[in-house]
Amino acid sequence: LTQDDLKRIAAYKAVEFVESGMVIGLGTGSTAKHAVDRISELLREGKLRDIIGIPTSTTTHEQAVSLGIPLSDLDSHPIVDLSIDGADEVDPSLNLVKGRGGSLLREKMIEGASKKFVVIVDESKLVKYIGGSRLAVPVEVVPFCCDFTRGKLEELFREAGCTAKLRMKSGGETAAVTDNGNYVVDLYLERDMGDLEAASEAILRLPGVVEHGMFLGIATTLIVAGKSGVTVRDR
Numbered sequence: 001l002t003q004d005d006l007k008r009i010a011a012y013k014a015v016e017f018v019e020s021g022m023v024i025g026l027g028t029g030s031t032a033k034h035a036v037d038r039i040s041e042l043l044r045e046g047k048l049r050d051i052i053g054i055p056t057s058t059t060t061h062e063q064a065v066s067l068g069i070p071l072s073d074l075d076s077h078p079i080v081d082l083s084i085d086g087a088d089e090v091d092p093s094l095n096l097v098k099g100r101g102g103s104l105l106r107e108k109m110i111e112g113a114s115k116k117f118v119v120i121v122d123e124s125k126l127v128k129y130i131g132g133s134r135l136a137v138p139v140e141v142v143p144f145c146c147d148f149t150r151g152k153l154e155e156l157f158r159e160a161g162c163t164a165k166l167r168m169k170s171g172g173e174t175a176a177v178t179d180n181g182n183y184v185v186d187l188y189l190e191r192d193m194g195d196l197e198a199a200s201e202a203i204l205r206l207p208g209v210v211e212h213g214m215f216l217g218i219a220t221t222l223i224v225a226g227k228s229g230v231t232v233r234d235r
């Protein structure tokens with residue numbers, strides 16, 4: 001089984017929670033992509049009807065349009081029945097890091113408005129603590145004086161051995177830009193930040209910060225696909 005097989009297994013398992021008539025938050029990334037594909041397959045087969053998708057990124061919006069999934073937005077549907085999305089890290093308390101694909105703001109808005117948020121991962125995403133994968137915790141920041149904000153973020157987590165870097169376009173000399181026209185500062189941590197709620201508040205207090213990629217207490221269900229099979233666990 002390849003890692004992509006595991007992602008697809010987790011995604012298909014999550015789509016079993018989808019019922020006809022639901023408003024569904026459609027996640028972003030290589031795992032969520034399988035869930036969107038599966039929903040469109042069940043719609044085509046007539047096994048699902050009257051689904052309305054709320055895409056968490058322009059990439060997912062384009063995928064869903066090409067698959068003929070009816071779409072809407074949070075303005076029309078402020079309460080979402082079910083969201084399905086991947087994660088970059090999952091800790092034992094179901095706290096997540098998301099946003100390595102840059103979609104964290106719309107994901108957090110939609111998944112935060114969902115009655116149920118099912119996270120789908122392959123087992124490589126499980127960590128002992130947030131930041132533990134040595135990959136980044138993303139923070140969406142306004143472009144104005146983004147290096148000032150970057151410096152403030154780095155200062156905040158000096159104790160945790162933080163290095164903050166402005167995310168650049170792949171191979172480019174210019175900063176990556178999110179769907180919302182903002183930049184992303186990636187926090188690379190060497191140690192556990194400890195109290196995540198306090199860390200979250202400290203980040204959000206910085207005036208140049210829009211949102212961060214730690215999803216604390218938002219996921220309701222975790223589906224993990226591993227070599228020994230797939231598990232489903234409620235919070």
Ligand code: DER
Nearest residue numbers: 029030031086087099100101
């Ligand atoms: O960027 C994101 O938030 C993605 O959902 C990410 O968290 C998971 O992406 P992956 O399924 O491609 O690993």
